[in-house]
Amino acid sequence: MKPLEVINPSTVQEASQLAQSNGTPTNLIAGGTDLLDEIKEGVVRPDKLVNLVSLTEMQGINVKPSGLDIGAGTTLAELASHSDIIRDYAALAQAAESVATPQIRNVGTLGGNLCQRPRCWYYRSISFLCRKKGGTTCFAALGENKYHAILGGSDCVIVHPSDLAVALISLDASITLSSAASTRTMPVEKFFAGPDVNIMAENVLTPGEIVTSVSIPALPANSKSIYLKAKERQGMDFATSSVAVALTLAGDVVSSARVTIGGVAPIPWRATAAESVLVGKAVGNVDLKEVGEAAVHRAKALEHNGYKIRLTSGLASRAVETLLSQWR
Amino acid sequence: MVGVRSHVTLNVNQAPLDIEIDHRWTLLHVLRDELGLTGAKRGCDRGECGACTVLLDGKPICSCQMLAMQVGDRQVTTIESLGDSSNLNPIQQAFLDKDGGQCGFCTPGFLLSTKALLDSNANPSEWDIRNGLAGNLCRCNAYGRIIESVKEAARLIAEG
Amino acid sequence: MAYNVVGKSVPRYDLPEKLTGESKYAGDIKLPGMLHAKVLRSPHPHARILSIDASAAEALTGVHAVLTPFNTPTGRVAPDLAILDTTVRFVGDEVAAVAADSEDAAQEALASIKVEYEVLPFVTDPREAIKSYATAIHSGGNLIGGEPLILSRGNIEEGFAEADLVVEESFTTPAHAGAALEPRVAVASWDGDRLTVWKSSRGVHADKLSLASALQIGQENVHVIGPTMGAGYGNKDETRLAAIVSALAKSAGRPVRLELTREEEFVAGRKRHSTETTVKVGVKNDGTVTAIHTITLMDTGAYLSSGPGVVRRAGQGALYLYRCANVQYDGYLTYTNQPSGGSYRALGAPQGHFALESTMEKVAEALGMDSLEFRLKNHVGPEGQPGERITPADQIIDTQPVEGGVPFSSNGLQQCLELGSEAIDWQGRHERNANQSGSRLRGVGMGMFIYRGGPGTPTNAWMTLNADGTLQVTAGTMDVGEGNSTAIPQMVAEELGVAYEDVKVLFGDSDITPEAPITSGSTATFSTGQAALNATKELKSKILAAASESMGMPANNLEIANGVVKAKDGIASMTLAEVAAITGQIRTEASLTPGSTDFIVNSFGAHFAEVEVDTVTGNVDVLHYVAAHDSGNVINPQLATNQVEGGVSQMLGFALTEQMLTDPGSGVTLNGSFLEHKGATIQEFPNIDVIFADVYDPVGPFGMKALGEPPNIGVAPAIINAIYDAIGVRIHDLPATPDKILDALDRKEREGRA
Ligand SMILES: Cc1cc2nc3c(=O)[nH]c(=O)nc-3n(C[C@@H](O)[C@@H](O)[C@H](O)COP(=O)(O)OP(=O)(O)OC[C@H]3O[C@@H](n4cnc5c(N)ncnc54)[C@H](O)[C@@H]3O)c2cc1C
Ligand code: SF4
Numbered sequence A: 001m002k003p004l005e006v007i008n009p010s011t012v013q014e015a016s017q018l019a020q021s022n023g024t025p026t027n028l029i030a031g032g033t034d035l036l037d038e039i040k041e042g043v044v045r046p047d048k049l050v051n052l053v054s055l056t057e058m059q060g061i062n063v064k065p066s067g068l069d070i071g072a073g074t075t076l077a078e079l080a081s082h083s084d085i086i087r088d089y090a091a092l093a094q095a096a097e098s099v100a101t102p103q104i105r106n107v108g109t110l111g112g113n114l115c116q117r118p119r120c121w122y123y124r125s126i127s128f129l130c131r132k133k134g135g136t137t138c139f140a141a142l143g144e145n146k147y148h149a150i151l152g153g154s155d156c157v158i159v160h161p162s163d164l165a166v167a168l169i170s171l172d173a174s175i176t177l178s179s180a181a182s183t184r185t186m187p188v189e190k191f192f193a194g195p196d197v198n199i200m201a202e203n204v205l206t207p208g209e210i211v212t213s214v215s216i217p218a219l220p221a222n223s224k225s226i227y228l229k230a231k232e233r234q235g236m237d238f239a240t241s242s243v244a245v246a247l248t249l250a251g252d253v254v255s256s257a258r259v260t261i262g263g264v265a266p267i268p269w270r271a272t273a274a275e276s277v278l279v280g281k282a283v284g285n286v287d288l289k290e291v292g293e294a295a296v297h298r299a300k301a302l303e304h305n306g307y308k309i310r311l312t313s314g315l316a317s318r319a320v321e322t323l324l325s326q327w328r
Numbered sequence B: 001m002v003g004v005r006s007h008v009t010l011n012v013n014q015a016p017l018d019i020e021i022d023h024r025w026t027l028l029h030v031l032r033d034e035l036g037l038t039g040a041k042r043g044c045d046r047g048e049c050g051a052c053t054v055l056l057d058g059k060p061i062c063s064c065q066m067l068a069m070q071v072g073d074r075q076v077t078t079i080e081s082l083g084d085s086s087n088l089n090p091i092q093q094a095f096l097d098k099d100g101g102q103c104g105f106c107t108p109g110f111l112l113s114t115k116a117l118l119d120s121n122a123n124p125s126e127w128d129i130r131n132g133l134a135g136n137l138c139r140c141n142a143y144g145r146i147i148e149s150v151k152e153a154a155r156l157i158a159e160g
Numbered sequence C: 001m002a003y004n005v006v007g008k009s010v011p012r013y014d015l016p017e018k019l020t021g022e023s024k025y026a027g028d029i030k031l032p033g034m035l036h037a038k039v040l041r042s043p044h045p046h047a048r049i050l051s052i053d054a055s056a057a058e059a060l061t062g063v064h065a066v067l068t069p070f071n072t073p074t075g076r077v078a079p080d081l082a083i084l085d086t087t088v089r090f091v092g093d094e095v096a097a098v099a100a101d102s103e104d105a106a107q108e109a110l111a112s113i114k115v116e117y118e119v120l121p122f123v124t125d126p127r128e129a130i131k132s133y134a135t136a137i138h139s140g141g142n143l144i145g146g147e148p149l150i151l152s153r154g155n156i157e158e159g160f161a162e163a164d165l166v167v168e169e170s171f172t173t174p175a176h177a178g179a180a181l182e183p184r185v186a187v188a189s190w191d192g193d194r195l196t197v198w199k200s201s202r203g204v205h206a207d208k209l210s211l212a213s214a215l216q217i218g219q220e221n222v223h224v225i226g227p228t229m230g231a232g233y234g235n236k237d238e239t240r241l242a243a244i245v246s247a248l249a250k251s252a253g254r255p256v257r258l259e260l261t262r263e264e265e266f267v268a269g270r271k272r273h274s275t276e277t278t279v280k281v282g283v284k285n286d287g288t289v290t291a292i293h294t295i296t297l298m299d300t301g302a303y304l305s306s307g308p309g310v311v312r313r314a315g316q317g318a319l320y321l322y323r324c325a326n327v328q329y330d331g332y333l334t335y336t337n338q339p340s341g342g343s344y345r346a347l348g349a350p351q352g353h354f355a356l357e358s359t360m361e362k363v364a365e366a367l368g369m370d371s372l373e374f375r376l377k378n379h380v381g382p383e384g385q386p387g388e389r390i391t392p393a394d395q396i397i398d399t400q401p402v403e404g405g406v407p408f409s410s411n412g413l414q415q416c417l418e419l420g421s422e423a424i425d426w427q428g429r430h431e432r433n434a435n436q437s438g439s440r441l442r443g444v445g446m447g448m449f450i451y452r453g454g455p456g457t458p459t460n461a462w463m464t465l466n467a468d469g470t471l472q473v474t475a476g477t478m479d480v481g482e483g484n485s486t487a488i489p490q491m492v493a494e495e496l497g498v499a500y501e502d503v504k505v506l507f508g509d510s511d512i513t514p515e516a517p518i519t520s521g522s523t524a525t526f527s528t529g530q531a532a533l534n535a536t537k538e539l540k541s542k543i544l545a546a547a548s549e550s551m552g553m554p555a556n557n558l559e560i561a562n563g564v565v566k567a568k569d570g571i572a573s574m575t576l577a578e579v580a581a582i583t584g585q586i587r588t589e590a591s592l593t594p595g596s597t598d599f600i601v602n603s604f605g606a607h608f609a610e611v612e613v614d615t616v617t618g619n620v621d622v623l624h625y626v627a628a629h630d631s632g633n634v635i636n637p638q639l640a641t642n643q644v645e646g647g648v649s650q651m652l653g654f655a656l657t658e659q660m661l662t663d664p665g666s667g668v669t670l671n672g673s674f675l676e677h678k679g680a681t682i683q684e685f686p687n688i689d690v691i692f693a694d695v696y697d698p699v700g701p702f703g704m705k706a707l708g709e710p711p712n713i714g715v716a717p718a719i720i721n722a723i724y725d726a727i728g729v730r731i732h733d734l735p736a737t738p739d740k741i742l743d744a745l746d747r748k749e750r751e752g753r754a
């Protein structure tokens, strides 16, 4: 590791100012579980790290009648074990619990999870100067791409690695970003941006901008959510595919559905076609196979990841089936 | 080449330690290479194996994947605080009796994860044990004996 | 036989210190003035190094030595391996090394070394590599020996002519890494002309020879110490790393330490060789096997390492597991520009048995026979294989014979098949898994195996009665985590009539222990244990002789029990300390070449698995696993169980999830991490029943046979056959990852529809 300086700001405002770098390579560091990996690999070479861990403004889970406010510095372990989240926002608790290992969950934060960088092995290796790092080639497109995208990839076929993002989008969460100058709030879904927007980033953060919190509206009465994650091994693994579903029933009829799939596209992917298959159907009339097929509508495989289409489709059917069965 | 350095106070095994550290050092580096606490092992240096597990305010973390500068005033507990070989604590005794280790490289990490687990759940189910220890790899795959050891440890502690 | 110490689950010898963090592994060694090294590695899969300009690196403050192929001793670490070479043969091959004040400083210094390469054509596919026109990776061509290793008994053409049915199937297995949790570490320090090296090691004496050869110094000037070992699984028998630090330490004039990063471990450590195997089996309608022909193409990567031994062992199952007069094995071993293969627990046997036992399952199916019944009918029996003995009567029988006509010293394979099938309820499997519906389907599978049983190369051991009455067993072997430092003192204590705790162990230091081979081929406990036992017998008679004189009683009236010499019929007694007070220190030494001139000494086993395949996710969950082993008499049941369970769980990775991947375009290793090379975690660990057949081997010490490696062999066949039973698709290419299972299901459904 090359020399670097860790700076401990005392407010978000100060952190943002420090992070605006002015020419010095600077990164924000929260738990560091993702960033340190990149620094040790030499993929990121900052001179300065702005430490977010001690910012009390970004801590804590606030439960209100209208929903939840979660500080970006909240650890994944806190999310996974919070009784209100487990009860009312099951998909989020399940997604948090599915991340990595107990050790990583005790340190890794919500903000870091949403802002973590892709796991594409070409991106993570200094042997390859790929497009995401300013090069001209996507090595994955013609190389080993079994973990890559079946949707939404073009110049860069990464999949977004965050489990939480998938659940949060199905829970219709919004995210707040602060900089020294301003604060803005947007749906989590709008926070992520694919390679067509900016191939060097996965979201709309501008320099110096910090994710400070995430809010989830209280779900309408008679709603439930679920997160299912497929991985190659049960312990410590990223998703080869994941599905978050939130459903609301009016009587016996699905009145609202949000389906998001993960591990399959450069951003967490809203499966709107699957949602329209669900909405308006009586519970007994939901065609699970149709839901699954709709979830992978327009998916296109690379050389080694054709299985993801079948997998995602099956997982989406299973998620809806499992969720509906909870009403019985 | 010379890194930025600062004086910090780290709380290691109940004792405050004043030490000058290079900002790029991980907690694992400080423990092993500066403080000589070599019980925490470096298996991957990437947060993927748990050999470097220590407790931070009682919770297991990978000391390799945290900068020492970020530790602050939190309490660090290492294997060296548990018990020495002539005076094993109940968790260590259980691992000895049930052969919860082969080469032993993963063992300090498993013991600390076990301590955190049993501190918060005195009577864990097998499912709890597997989940609680899921961040510790044992490449000898002594998992079967490790699970037995944790059950035995819970029993020994309950007996007092 | 009733023993006091043997057969008891005494605690692992060195576990207490491991539980407290007090154990010193190579990485924990810190010497005054010690420098830290880093290695510059090749970015090219194949290139010639034309020049290296290290002046900028040398000029950096904190840098004390830079080693390049142009200033390195030119001796050989192995016949095809230099300390540093002017040709690099895989991405990650060693180019240069730096010793500096800190790892960070050494790492940054690497960036300022300028290397001029002439890039050469490269080949990473073994099928391409053996073609005559392929680029040669070493002089002499890529196919090792220029021709395949061909081993045969009888005549396969005749055998196939007799057959009513011939089945032929092909399989591949990937490279996967042993990936011991402890990375390779070496520390070197010179005292004048004398070198001391601490390293993670499988054999300090072999390391000493290799280092002396590489550094071109006398063996007497090399001292190798193997501290506590964070496991090897057959790996860590190389000395290149140690040679590099030794040369750096010489040039810097200070001790130097080098620890590989986890990624370097995956790239530059040694892997299980990838293979492609075709098995052709001829059978009669009644199930008699008439011929077996097996062809294996194995990739040793950039360097030979233990490749010849591995390709040999890949054929042994096909040559010897089934009773058959006509067998042939063709083993092709080739260099490629892939990271190097090496020894990994059970060498080629898992690859060979996977192909063999998958094919035999097909054969049984084609015959309409239950596959357990087929194996009970055809497994090799105690009498051995048909044919004539070729080995002269006074010579020790190879543990991997090809010839027939030689019986086994013991053979509990049938017991393993019977006990194991009972434990998994083989007979009830179809009934309990009938009419399955939904997306999770269960199935049961099995496989059996044969493995060399323990006798290795010549070895030595010493027994010492110290002047204070304490006892010590000394051997040059290493405990690589498998527990020989527990089993050997158990045997010694039993023989001598003392408590296990009374025998101290000194292993793993080339200066103060006698020559011993590396801990390999599951031979350490068997061979070194036998030597220790012989030395103990001699020590015992010396103790009794001394006691006899002092007590005035004939020696044959005396015995040792509970650490005290006493008269068999009286009350007179003497402690060992009292004997030692008279005799002073006594040391006895034993040397031997283990083995038998009359019998083949082999271990056996049969593994059974019940799995559940999730047809939505492609995940395979192992619900119940039964591992039945004939390893002779079991010296320490708890350690043995741990060893078997560990091997099974380790090889679930080989069967289901682990694989080293290199980028086809560049040869760069893509997944050199525990996250991406997906070994089993505690979440995957199945419910395992370990069964030991009731066998007491007449050749092995206290009736034991090899146990270290056999657990690794039966896993892939049992799992893959169980997957087939569950979902009707056969995986030919390991690992059986979800993508392969889902793709195979897709194909099956499409064919079903068509
Ligand atoms: C072994 C291992 C396994 C893993 N498995 C999974 C998995 O299965 N699923 C999964 O989702 N993740 C996984 N991860 C990624 C894990 O790092 C994240 O889940 C974790 O939440 C990151 O949080 P952090 O606080 O440590 O982030 P950091 O490493 O501190 O930061 C990550 C990135 O986000 C930026 N950042 C952090 N906080 C903010 C903020 N508030 N505002 C703006 N930018 C910010 C940083 O600059 C950095 O670029 C794994 C990681 C490891 C090491
Ligand atoms: S998928 Fe994206 S990150 Fe990966 S190689 Fe292609 S451009 Fe780079």
Ligand code: FES
Binding pocket: B041, B042, B043, B044, B045, B046, B047, B048, B049, B050, B051, B052, B053, B062, B063, B064, B065
């Ligand atoms: S060394 Fe820290 S997790 Fe492996």
Ligand code: FES
Binding pocket: B101, B102, B103, B104, B105, B106, B107, B137, B138, B139, B140, B141, B142, C181, C230, C231, C481
């Ligand atoms: S005992 Fe060797 S890694 Fe766990």
